[in-house]
Amino acid sequence: MKTAGALPFTDDPNMLQSPTDVARELTYIAAISEALREEMRRDPNVLLMGEDIAGEFGGAFKVTKGFEAEFGARRVINTPIAELGFVAAATGMALMGLRPVVEMQFADFISSAFDSIVQFAATTHYRWGGAVPWVIRAPADGGLRAGPFHSQNPEAWFVHTPGLKVVAPATPADAKGLLIAAIRDDNPVIYFESKPLYRSLKGHVPPGEYIVPLGKANLARVGADLSIITYGAMLHQALAAAERLAQEGVDAEVLDLRSLKPLDKEAILATARKTGKVLVVHAANKLAGVGAEVAALIAEEAFEWLDAPVQRMGGLDTPIPFSPPLEDAYRPNAEKIYAAARALAAY
Amino acid sequence: MTTSRLLTNQQRLELFYWMLLTRIFDETMVNLWKQGRGVGGTFSQRGHEAISVGAAYALGPEDVIAPMHRDLGAYLLRGLTPARVFGNLLGRADGVSRGRDANLHGMGDLRHNIIGFISHLPHSLPVALGAAMSFIYRNEPRVALTFTGDGASSAGLFHETLNMASLWNAPLIVIVENNQYAYSTPLHQQMKVPDIARRAEIYGMAGVTVDGNDVEAVYAAVHAAATRARGGSGPTLIEAKTMRMLGHAIHDGAEYVPKELLEYWEGRDPVKRYRQKLLDEGVADETELTEIAQRVEVEIADALAQAEASPLPDPATVEQGVYAGE
Structure with missing residues (x-):
């Protein structure tokens, strides 16, 4: 087992050791690194590709720092800036039975690889039975004052594409468990990482093999008065809003979708039927976002249980602005969720 | 290097068989569509037979091939039966794509x-490349x-x-079938430098131009490229110059192509030309080549009958197969 020795801080993915402490906590980003490292140690078919991921540099966010030293340049491949080409090359590798994990430097750049994802990789199994077991890791989301091209949440494009699977973990444990499940899945999976959680969020992560099945939501908070359905970084804003509502005697349930494709319809309908009032929240823009599908599903299949119109909250229908007051106006947060949920509870 | 030293007479007759199989399949397919018995559109292979056959014949079964819509010969040579291909064209349950x-x-x-x-x-x-x-x-x-094709060589992904x-020294062979037209757009409206193989040099890879209507020339170029690739010497770009003899797709009369151009290339027809070469060089006589043609005619007729008699897919299966492992 490779150990990195004592380092002065705990969120460096390099210092992960084989943990025996079940109470140990990892940052969200360290959990991603741990999943990658464990899967690469387990399966020689798993390899990494992406821009600037190799060497001591280890990627724009350092997720793969130290990986080349352990696994070699053969399995940690630095690519030219050619997303369309190298994602398609990953498809070719996957067709040959390898399991490439491709790092997009930012989720915003995934549009450069759009054809190779939605036209080739996503359709191949349906068309002629070729399995494409790759994962694209896409560092997404904003609130970081990173402007229109380093803040996006483009999951809706891919949820709308047959043949893909899409996940968006909100906790360190799910970051690990969903990534391992994605790598082992025989289909193309897009794994949306939440950049604002990378080093700000720490939590318990089970050591060793830990798998969170694709397509299963998590009931993050049990409540009775209304349901907040969300995913990604907005989970924590929703939980904060729920705490404040609780102080006022409003008991909010919070469902973390975790997987966006396939959606956990059972869990969505169960919470809608239980509380009769639903607020769907995501950081991506609201128009034609994943929340629209969730709301439509509830309207179609749980209408009789509803006590209020399903509410949605998402980003505005604008490019994501840079300046702090503009981005804050664009983006949902705990305060806005609290206000919307309070109004919904009073409906 | 002369190709006759690479190929035995038996192999040369096999090349002829595969080109003829492709040609007769194509003629049968075009007739079928003209009779209104086709489903949707389709793409004629006429003029491209030497490229798809010569290239596929130069590889081993363990090598991976990724053909396009003018490479019927490669699909057939690599083991897709004519019946399965007709089944695909006719949307049948036992076609290649079900x-x-x-x-x-x-x-x-x-x-x-x-x-x-x-x-x-x-x-x-x-x-x-990924493969x-x-x-x-x-x-x-x-x-x-x-x-x-020449058309796709203008896309950024080609670069x-x-x-x-080249950077990764990949054992990859890229064949550009330069057939003079991207749908209706002639080469001179697509690029300033019409010799696409020249681009190889700036990537630091091998680039060769071959007569795409000479099956042995295509075979030799691919054989050499494959040998280089297996030896660790990296990728090769092969430009095979040819002519698309019919329209882009079955509906396209290609009135935009000058008659003289088609006449020039008709004189270089890859199948007829190879037949004559085999006769001239004493590889086979008229009787032997006619026997091959008769065998091919029967094979294609049987394949089409089999495909037309095969079932259409059950609509209840429409959602099956989107995901692996389900």
């Missing part, structure tokens, strides 16, 4: 190491070969792929 993909699209079958193509050319290039990368990864002496293939 009724999922149209005409010559989606005819992948990894049991034969064939990667099916999508309309978005040149997307087979980077996917074949080639997997051979490096596993240290296997295999090559990947893919085809594209992305050749750059990475």
